[in-house]
Amino acid sequence: MKNYYVQRVLYALFTLYIVITVTFFMMHAIPGGPFTRERHLPPEIEAILNEKYHLDDPLFKQYIDYLGGVVTFDLGPSFKELGLTVNDLIREGFPSSMNVGLVSVIMIIAIGVPLGIISALKQNKFIDHAAMFLATLGVTIPSFVIATLFITLIAANFTFIPISWVNDPQNVGDAIFRYIGPVIALSGYSLSFVSRLTRSSMLEVLRQDYIRTARANGLSERRVIFKHALKNALIPVVTYVGPMAAAILTGSFVVERIFVIPGIGRYFVESVSNRDYTVIIGMTIFYAALYIVMVLLVDVAYAFIDPRIRLGKKMGD
Amino acid sequence: MKTLLEINNLHTSFFTHLGEVQAVRGIDFVLEEGDILGIVGESGSGKSVTSLSIMGLVDDPGRITEGSIVFEGVDLTKLTNEQLAEYRGNDISMIFQDPMTSINPVYSIGNQLMEVILRHTKMTKEEAKERAIELLKMVGIPEPEVRLKNYPHQFSGGMRQRAMIAMAISCNPKLLIADEPTTALDVTIQAQILELMRSLKDKINTTIILITHDLGVIAEVCNKVIVMYGGMIMERSNIESLYDNPQHPYTRGLLQSVPKNVTGKKNRLIPIEGSPPDLLSPPPGCPFSPRCPHAMEICLKEAAPLFKISDTQFASCWLHHVDAPEVEGYVKVAGDENE
Amino acid sequence: MSHTHLSTHELDSERRWVISVNKNDFNYVESSKKLNKEQIRPSLTYWKDAWRRLKKNKMAMAGMIGVLLIVAIAIFGPMFSKYNYSDQITDFSNTPPRMEIYQIEEGTYVFLSAQYRLFIVTDSGEIIERLDQTDTDIVNRIYTYDNHGEPVYLDYSYRLIPDSEIDFKLTYKGVSTTEQYDKVWNTTFLLGSDNLGRDVLTRVMYGARISLTVALVATIVNLFIGVTYGAFSGLEGGKIDNIMMRIVDIINSIPLLLYVILLMVIIDDRGLWTIIITLGSIYWVGMARLVRGQVLGLKEQEYVLAARTIGVRRAKIISRHLIPNAMGPILVSMTMMIPTAVFTESFLSFIGLGISAPQASWGTLANDALSALSVYPYQLMIPSLAIALTMLSFNFLGDGLRSALDPRLRKG
Numbered sequence A: 001m002k003n004y005y006v007q008r009v010l011y012a013l014f015t016l017y018i019v020i021t022v023t024f025f026m027m028h029a030i031p032g033g034p035f036t037r038e039r040h041l042p043p044e045i046e047a048i049l050n051e052k053y054h055l056d057d058p059l060f061k062q063y064i065d066y067l068g069g070v071v072t073f074d075l076g077p078s079f080k081e082l083g084l085t086v087n088d089l090i091r092e093g094f095p096s097s098m099n100v101g102l103v104s105v106i107m108i109i110a111i112g113v114p115l116g117i118i119s120a121l122k123q124n125k126f127i128d129h130a131a132m133f134l135a136t137l138g139v140t141i142p143s144f145v146i147a148t149l150f151i152t153l154i155a156a157n158f159t160f161i162p163i164s165w166v167n168d169p170q171n172v173g174d175a176i177f178r179y180i181g182p183v184i185a186l187s188g189y190s191l192s193f194v195s196r197l198t199r200s201s202m203l204e205v206l207r208q209d210y211i212r213t214a215r216a217n218g219l220s221e222r223r224v225i226f227k228h229a230l231k232n233a234l235i236p237v238v239t240y241v242g243p244m245a246a247a248i249l250t251g252s253f254v255v256e257r258i259f260v261i262p263g264i265g266r267y268f269v270e271s272v273s274n275r276d277y278t279v280i281i282g283m284t285i286f287y288a289a290l291y292i293v294m295v296l297l298v299d300v301a302y303a304f305i306d307p308r309i310r311l312g313k314k315m316g317d
Numbered sequence B: 001m002k003t004l005l006e007i008n009n010l011h012t013s014f015f016t017h018l019g020e021v022q023a024v025r026g027i028d029f030v031l032e033e034g035d036i037l038g039i040v041g042e043s044g045s046g047k048s049v050t051s052l053s054i055m056g057l058v059d060d061p062g063r064i065t066e067g068s069i070v071f072e073g074v075d076l077t078k079l080t081n082e083q084l085a086e087y088r089g090n091d092i093s094m095i096f097q098d099p100m101t102s103i104n105p106v107y108s109i110g111n112q113l114m115e116v117i118l119r120h121t122k123m124t125k126e127e128a129k130e131r132a133i134e135l136l137k138m139v140g141i142p143e144p145e146v147r148l149k150n151y152p153h154q155f156s157g158g159m160r161q162r163a164m165i166a167m168a169i170s171c172n173p174k175l176l177i178a179d180e181p182t183t184a185l186d187v188t189i190q191a192q193i194l195e196l197m198r199s200l201k202d203k204i205n206t207t208i209i210l211i212t213h214d215l216g217v218i219a220e221v222c223n224k225v226i227v228m229y230g231g232m233i234m235e236r237s238n239i240e241s242l243y244d245n246p247q248h249p250y251t252r253g254l255l256q257s258v259p260k261n262v263t264g265k266k267n268r269l270i271p272i273e274g275s276p277p278d279l280l281s282p283p284p285g286c287p288f289s290p291r292c293p294h295a296m297e298i299c300l301k302e303a304a305p306l307f308k309i310s311d312t313q314f315a316s317c318w319l320h321h322v323d324a325p326e327v328e329g330y331v332k333v334a335g336d337e338n339e
Numbered sequence C: 001m002s003h004t005h006l007s008t009h010e011l012d013s014e015r016r017w018v019i020s021v022n023k024n025d026f027n028y029v030e031s032s033k034k035l036n037k038e039q040i041r042p043s044l045t046y047w048k049d050a051w052r053r054l055k056k057n058k059m060a061m062a063g064m065i066g067v068l069l070i071v072a073i074a075i076f077g078p079m080f081s082k083y084n085y086s087d088q089i090t091d092f093s094n095t096p097p098r099m100e101i102y103q104i105e106e107g108t109y110v111f112l113s114a115q116y117r118l119f120i121v122t123d124s125g126e127i128i129e130r131l132d133q134t135d136t137d138i139v140n141r142i143y144t145y146d147n148h149g150e151p152v153y154l155d156y157s158y159r160l161i162p163d164s165e166i167d168f169k170l171t172y173k174g175v176s177t178t179e180q181y182d183k184v185w186n187t188t189f190l191l192g193s194d195n196l197g198r199d200v201l202t203r204v205m206y207g208a209r210i211s212l213t214v215a216l217v218a219t220i221v222n223l224f225i226g227v228t229y230g231a232f233s234g235l236e237g238g239k240i241d242n243i244m245m246r247i248v249d250i251i252n253s254i255p256l257l258l259y260v261i262l263l264m265v266i267i268d269d270r271g272l273w274t275i276i277i278t279l280g281s282i283y284w285v286g287m288a289r290l291v292r293g294q295v296l297g298l299k300e301q302e303y304v305l306a307a308r309t310i311g312v313r314r315a316k317i318i319s320r321h322l323i324p325n326a327m328g329p330i331l332v333s334m335t336m337m338i339p340t341a342v343f344t345e346s347f348l349s350f351i352g353l354g355i356s357a358p359q360a361s362w363g364t365l366a367n368d369a370l371s372a373l374s375v376y377p378y379q380l381m382i383p384s385l386a387i388a389l390t391m392l393s394f395n396f397l398g399d400g401l402r403s404a405l406d407p408r409l410r411k412g
């Protein structure tokens, strides 16, 4: 049992290592290296970069140094903004991203899962068709469409809903209502996906032999569904929710841009359009690390749900 | 002897998008207390659907369209699902074919076993646990206190089937339905499980319906037999008459496909030439007629009634009709006296 | 004819028989007649059966019609357009699809855009010309336009009065108008024009070409890599399979979108092919898994074993035996991959990593429209709707295909 967790952690560390390595060398695969393409670097930055990255060192030494930096949670300075480090940007942007993300994740789970269960139980009834129609719309409409629809249709008619993020809200209304737009845009896709996934997983589980056994044992329908079916049906949902949470907690490039939220998603997009290479590398690694941690958490959650993973294979007769 | 279960003209169909699949088409039989009834027939002949109909567990596009299932004087087809749930696992319980998939993988054996006990009795948790350990011991699982905490994947197939039997007998059912309980198991384990069931029958004094592919098993364990084909009863008989004097061509076919020497336990059916009928649009006559060596014009038009061969033997075959040609081994039964 | 009445020999079943039986009925039947009985229902082939069930599925058919329509528009639409995707009529920039027109003189209609540009239009919605602004009196909030020597005065001070019933006042040749004459569709630019005066409809139709080409080719690249990888891994089995699947596991625990972005940054060329290659090289993992699973299942089947023992080359086994059998799930997966690729491409364009101007995908169009979203929402809504409809159509079709090809649902 311990074995399993140790194995998963090692595995995550290995994946993270691969990510760092690949990202580093990808950036250095740019002809002439990431730092020489731009001719007009301010000399101060050039100096910092040289000091930090020892750009004259052999590539391998630079790589080792970078790894060393990452291990000590130092993602290096920005390439374009004097005096700012990648760590600064993350520290500044992450709280907003995480606030919006957390509310969205909670919404997704609290609404998506029950909706999927209800649809599965009322298969082919009106409520199922209605919910699944909405869910299909949800997974097919891109978040920027949802966001703009929200701004043009809803926020325009309900003026108490701000159309862009209020940074330091003066009143309670702004503090709450500023979440509405971003959360709807951010959770639309995943909420729909989770409810569809829950529904199909639930239907699949309800077809299983052990559900028939539970019924044959005279258990009430409530117990059959909420004890025997649900736990099994949630396994694929958990698999999806983990990485999804990672993606949502780190903010969405699109939603943060539309609602002007000063989150790390926006910094990332800005760094991409500015070709701020060190920030791109650093942010990528930060994202990937968070993602990998979430995948690891999924593996742990898996083990809680499924004893086959927790306890390993057959102990014999 | 007292009648425990009486099934009259049972029809069960699945309403699929292709049309109505008539899985069971008019079945009647009576079960007395203490019987061990064997139901035998090829795959797809409606054995499982019959037993699920008794349990009220026919899955969704399916439902009982006609007939009654009277258990101790109560017609189960008239009950609501909640009322039926009181019977299930309590008075009537069922063991399924595939022990690998029939136990919930995410809960421990003890959890699932105690759940059934707590559902149908007024025991406390501790008492239920005692009872669960006792049951595991009864079905021959060593170290029951330890095994109680195990999960299904830690059990072998045979052990899981024992655990399922423990669940099924936990409330001393009056009727125990076992749907091919040994088909998925190794040959040596099969014999052990059958032996276990036979010994349990005496211990808890229950009536059993044993569904199987295997006529050899029926010969060893049962006192009555029903031979099913295409959702209908072909022959119904007590055990001796069926083996000594089979009165339906299908039964004969089945018996011929069983090796005569019973040294090897693996008496699987070798299917008779041809394939089972399509129950979606079954031809009007006897379902076996397309494969029957003695098929007559009438067999393609009408299914035969159950001709009474003796007090304990009935066969649904036109060969028993007075007007039918003589075939060796088939008895003629007098026609209607009103003629 | 002699009839024999049979009463039941059965205890309790009245239903069974009181029937008439004809003596001739007891003749044996020939075996040919018996066999016919068994073949009453023709057995349908896999694809025919799937097609028949797909046709019954209304959503799937709606999806299919949608897909065909979108493809047709992408291919043929631009041919019928009087504009090219890069044609600019700067004078006519940012005209909406629907215009409120005012009559300033008998037979002369004008339209005032959100940017305070005044256009002479016909009452059927055709834009004739844009009037130059000759004077701006910011204090009194009056703009003056020149209509071939005659001034048109626009008094927009009403817009600052709360709850004013009048929007603005136009004065021409001494006559003032405050009342809207009509609301008409823009017939010069059916879906309006963008900020450079390009026809939005034409741009969206060209955008369809780009978006669909990217999606389709990327999907095919993914398919090719995924099938090859999965089939090889599955056929090889053992250690190699193990390592290959470990690699897939690792790729799966990485946020792939980031790598698409990184690749786009590195290659730093916004051509069509860059996007196709980038998208195509990243999302093959699901396909590889799927194909490997299928291969493992099929591998044990006799015909493949037979082919192997005869020593048929692996590539041939894959193309002859495995692919045709795994075609169903592969097809479903492809149908689902196309909208994902459309989505990803539009997303990339939306964050500024898409195709470079003047070519434009739907994502680029949406991105371009974002800055003026509150003024010209239609410029964003139109490409967005195109994306949503495409996603919707492919998803409906894919869902339908999935259930039509589901082996579990096939029987019964």
Ligand SMILES: Nc1ncnc2c1ncn2[C@@H]1O[C@H](COP(=O)(O)OP(=O)(O)O)[C@@H](O)[C@H]1O
Residues within 6 Å of the ligand: B014, B016, B021, B022, B023, B041, B042, B043, B044, B045, B046, B047, B048, B049, B050, B059, B061, B062, B279, C412
């Ligand atoms: N859920 C279902 N939907 C449609 N047809 C079914 C379903 N379950 C069983 N059937 C049909 O009912 C018939 C009898 O099945 P069954 O009772 O399982 O046979 P067996 O004698 O092998 O137990 C078969 O033809 C099968 O196709």
Ligand SMILES: [Mg+2]
Residues within 6 Å of the ligand: B044, B047, B048, B049, B179, B180
């Ligand atoms: Mg069965």
